[in-house]
Amino acid sequence: MKISLTKVTWRRTVQVLCLLGFLWLFVQTEYQGQDQIPYPVSLLFRIDPLAALADLLAPGAFSWSLWPALVLLVLTALFGRFFCGWICPLGTTIDGVGKLSGRGPHLCQSGWRKVKYLLLITLVAASFGGLQLLGLFDPLAIFLRTLTLAIYPAYNLGLNGLFDWAYRHDIPVLNDLYPVFRDNLMAFFQPSYTLGLFTLLVFLLIMLLERVERRFWCKNLCPLGALLGLCSRRALLVRQPDALCPDCQKCATECRMEAVHATGHQSSECVKCLDCTDSCPQQRVRFGLQGPRPQAEVNLSRRDLLVSVAAGVLMAPVAQIAPQSHQRNAFLIRPPGAVDESEFLRRCVRCGECMKVCIGQALHPAWFEAGATGLWTPLLVARLGYCEYNCTLCGQVCPTGALRRLPLAEKRKTVIGLAVFDKDRCLPFARQEECLVCEEHCPTPDKAIVFEEQLVTGSGQTRSLKIPKVLSDKCIGCGICETRCPLGGVSAIRVTNEIETRHPQTLAERGSAYG
Amino acid sequence: MINLDRRQFIRSVLQSALVAGSLPLVDLLSAPAMATTSPLVSRHKGQDIGQLVEDTLTALGGMGNFVTAGDTVVVKPNIGWDRAPELGANTHPEVVKAVIEHCLEAGAAQVRVFDNTCNDPRRCYVNSGIQAAVESFGSSRVRIEHMDRRAYQEVAIKEGRELRRWQFYRPAIESDRFINIPVAKDHSLTTLTLGMKNIMGVIGGNRGRLHRRIGDAVTDINLVVPSDLTIVDATRILLRNGPQGGHERDVEWRHTLIASSDIVAADSVTATLFGFQPEDIPTVVAGAKRGLGVMDLSRMRMV
Numbered sequence: 097m098k099i100s101l102t103k104v105t106w107r108r109t110v111q112v113l114c115l116l117g118f119l120w121l122f123v124q125t126e127y128q129g130q131d132q133i134p135y136p137v138s139l140l141f142r143i144d145p146l147a148a149l150a151d152l153l154a155p156g157a158f159s160w161s162l163w164p165a166l167v168l169l170v171l172t173a174l175f176g177r178f179f180c181g182w183i184c185p186l187g188t189t190i191d192g193v194g195k196l197s198g199r200g201p202h203l204c205q206s207g208w209r210k211v212k213y214l215l216l217i218t219l220v221a222a223s224f225g226g227l228q229l230l231g232l233f234d235p236l237a238i239f240l241r242t243l244t245l246a247i248y249p250a251y252n253l254g255l256n257g258l259f260d261w262a263y264r265h266d267i268p269v270l271n272d273l274y275p276v277f278r279d280n281l282m283a284f285f286q287p288s289y290t291l292g293l294f295t296l297l298v299f300l301l302i303m304l305l306e307r308v309e310r311r312f313w314c315k316n317l318c319p320l321g322a323l324l325g326l327c328s329r330r331a332l333l334v335r336q337p338d339a340l341c342p343d344c345q346k347c348a349t350e351c352r353m354e355a356v357h358a359t360g361h362q363s364s365e366c367v368k369c370l371d372c373t374d375s376c377p378q379q380r381v382r383f384g385l386q387g388p389r390p391q392a393e394v395n396l397s398r399r400d401l402l403v404s405v406a407a408g409v410l411m412a413p414v415a416q417i418a419p420q421s422h423q424r425n426a427f428l429i430r431p432p433g434a435v436d437e438s439e440f441l442r443r444c445v446r447c448g449e450c451m452k453v454c455i456g457q458a459l460h461p462a463w464f465e466a467g468a469t470g471l472w473t474p475l476l477v478a479r480l481g482y483c484e485y486n487c488t489l490c491g492q493v494c495p496t497g498a499l500r501r502l503p504l505a506e507k508r509k510t511v512i513g514l515a516v517f518d519k520d521r522c523l524p525f526a527r528q529e530e531c532l533v534c535e536e537h538c539p540t541p542d543k544a545i546v547f548e549e550q551l552v553t554g555s556g557q558t559r560s561l562k563i564p565k566v567l568s569d570k571c572i573g574c575g576i577c578e579t580r581c582p583l584g585g586v587s588a589i590r591v592t593n594e595i596e597t598r599h600p601q602t603l604a605e606r607g608s609a610y611g
Numbered sequence: 612m613i614n615l616d617r618r619q620f621i622r623s624v625l626q627s628a629l630v631a632g633s634l635p636l637v638d639l640l641s642a643p644a645m646a647t648t649s650p651l652v653s654r655h656k657g658q659d660i661g662q663l664v665e666d667t668l669t670a671l672g673g674m675g676n677f678v679t680a681g682d683t684v685v686v687k688p689n690i691g692w693d694r695a696p697e698l699g700a701n702t703h704p705e706v707v708k709a710v711i712e713h714c715l716e717a718g719a720a721q722v723r724v725f726d727n728t729c730n731d732p733r734r735c736y737v738n739s740g741i742q743a744a745v746e747s748f749g750s751s752r753v754r755i756e757h758m759d760r761r762a763y764q765e766v767a768i769k770e771g772r773e774l775r776r777w778q779f780y781r782p783a784i785e786s787d788r789f790i791n792i793p794v795a796k797d798h799s800l801t802t803l804t805l806g807m808k809n810i811m812g813v814i815g816g817n818r819g820r821l822h823r824r825i826g827d828a829v830t831d832i833n834l835v836v837p838s839d840l841t842i843v844d845a846t847r848i849l850l851r852n853g854p855q856g857g858h859e860r861d862v863e864w865r866h867t868l869i870a871s872s873d874i875v876a877a878d879s880v881t882a883t884l885f886g887f888q889p890e891d892i893p894t895v896v897a898g899a900k901r902g903l904g905v906m907d908l909s910r911m912r913m914v
Contacts, residue, residue: 455734530800531800535799536822
């Protein structure tokens with residue numbers, strides 16, 4: 097009994113340590129005085145086979161930095177879906193939340209099991225056709241973007257509120273603790289994002305499913321679980337006895353994945369949590385390396401396959417006939433290093449790493465700004481934050497090459513948009529008042545915003561006024577002018593995607609029409 | 612010291628209002644006056660920055676004239692931009708360091724360094740070299756810190772010309788001494804940015820709004836946060852593409868410091884380094900008009 101207790105303890109310890117490790121990397125995903133982030137902060141996606149799949153199916157070369165994902169697939173082929181039971185941070189969160197919230201009974205309808213495979217097949221078929229939505233359902237992306245967009249901001253808001261209160265009421269211990277928290281355990285600025293609540297609702301829904309059935313998400317919906325399941329059908333690590341024992345059948349209710357049946361053990365469903373080895377009253381159950389055996393796997397009919405492939409194959413072209421979002425929405429600004437928009441959408445797995453690391457809090461998740469299929473992709477919202485001239489962090493953390501890692505010199509020359517004045521609102525134009533805040537902040541060494549002095553006549557006297565002007569061959573679209581414009585509401589200078597380095601055609605036009 | 616009377620006056624206004632739980636109201640007219648009729652201005656040149664700071668301060672009677680034992684001192688450099696020292700956008704880190712050394716020698720109990728930056732504060736502190744310079748003291752008496760967003764206090768300004776209410780950084784008002792060490796550089800709207808405009812780094816709010824009538828706005832905040840000593844860093848001056856620059860070719864080495872307890876006088880003398888007259892600088896003109904200091908070069912006692 098002592099030994100079997102250790103197995104559960106082992107698994108839980110590994111789960112908690114992995115979760116803490118990923119949380120630690122998450123907190124490190126921030127500028128800390130060095131231009132290069134010293135830790136592999138996006139490790140979670142470098143081991144993510146779905147991210148690797150998205151990368152593989154996108155045009156352009158495969159990002160070999162994703163090699164750990166391939167290692168994970170090989171290990172899964174040998175040892176089964178241990179990732180789901182031991183490492184996946186969403187799985188660990190689900191286990192923890194289920195313990196607190198209570199869990200539903202097993203569903204009788206075992207037909208649900210195949211939904212995840214059908215979803216995976218649909219997503220992969222769509223990816224082949226040019227529509228990549230893997231990231232929407234990738235559990236690791238769901239985990240990290242929920243953390244980035246919802247939970248971490250809420251955590252910071254709570255702590256900031258507490259420390260504000262302590263400051264106002266002069267509470268000694270809390271006031272002393274503040275610098276420790278601020279420098280190590282909190283974001284430098286209170287994080288704020290556009291889709292926080294929606295992102296949280298999706299996450300809560302997945303947690304709520306635990307009330308329907310234990311590990312409902314992992315059993316029935318998770319496409320990563322499906323991919324790992326497909327790899328582990330012939331896993332060498334197998335359970336003995338494989339089927340339920342006629343005299344006991346406790347595994348049928350104990351197994352969180354409901355992988356043990358009278359007809360045998362479903363290797364592709366088992367997450368190798370080893371609970372059954374602990375809970376077996378006769379201590380009969382054990383796992384051993386035995387070589388592949390025929391297993392009682394989830395049955396996918398030919399018709400199921402056909403329907404899911406057809407769905408993906410249909411969705412891809414229909415999505416592509418939608419008008420190009422970046423042409424329809426002039427304010428769709430992508431981070432520097434973003435590849436061509438269609439390739440970008442095929443590479444971005446919506447993980448949220450770039451939004452987390454963005455030093456100016458300029459990157460926000462898209463809702464429909466980038467079209468129906470651009471949900472959660474990063475947008476630069478220049479009114480909320482600007483792209484810091486000497487910063488290259490987003491390209492450093494992007495796991496799939498949707499954002500290229502730009503050397504600083506190249507980044508400074510990368511044009512992500514063009515600033516345009518709204519002369520009806522800009523103070524010198526509209527009200528003949530001095531301002532030039534945009535010119536002051538413009539970061540290019542030869543300023544992209546300059547001014548001309550003009551004589552203006554108002555209330556009976558003539559005076560000189562400095563009128564700003566954007567030089568389109570200098571502007572890189574960083575957006576600091578839009579962020580800092582002192583007007584209330586909409587800025588009087590806005591960045592549009594009229595000129596972008598990543599779209600060579602508009603760049604060619606730049607030479608003639610705008611240069 | 613005249614500025615100190617004013618500093619104490621404003622501090623007491625702030626503190627009594629905070630105790631009463633009301634909005635502090637600074638009446639600019641009833642506060643003690645700042646200007647003397649013929650300010651002492653120290654202007655020195657030298658290649659070695661440590662020696663240069665020493666010479667400049669000695670001419671004014673040494674730092675002991677401004678800082679007494681046990682004082683809490685705010686040293687306010689310009690750390691506004693994510694730019695390296697050689698680009699002339701921020702106060703030179705060696706100037707900051709030498710000034711702090713003099714404060715410590717004069718017996719300051721605590722020296723605090725901060726600035727409300729324009730670019731990301733972490734990048735500015737690191738890449739200006741100022742964070743490393745301050746931390747090199749390794750002393751608990753010297754601290755560089757990021758602005759604490761909780762410490763901004765709204766202050767009502769009676770007789771303020773452009774600002775009637777604004778957010779001020781409490782540690783800047785509450786310190787015993789405030790030593791202003793701006794860098795001298797080009798600025799499109801104010802022609803030059805010098806000591807007076809450097810005070811924009813200790814206020815909060817939507818600072819761009821001050822640009823509408825910047826001379827009076829900057830004078831308003833200077834009347835609330837008086838500088839006990841202004842040391843303008845003109846070791847190198849940024850001539851074009853200010854206030855953040857980016858080309859070394861826009862920077863000229865002058866190896867000069869200008870210091871005075873009269874901020875308008877210090878700014879006026881610095882303007883001449885660029886070939887301007889004090890009248891060309893709107894902040895200087897507004898400051899002089901409203902009694903913040905003297906801009907008439909002929910009335911200054913140069914040492």
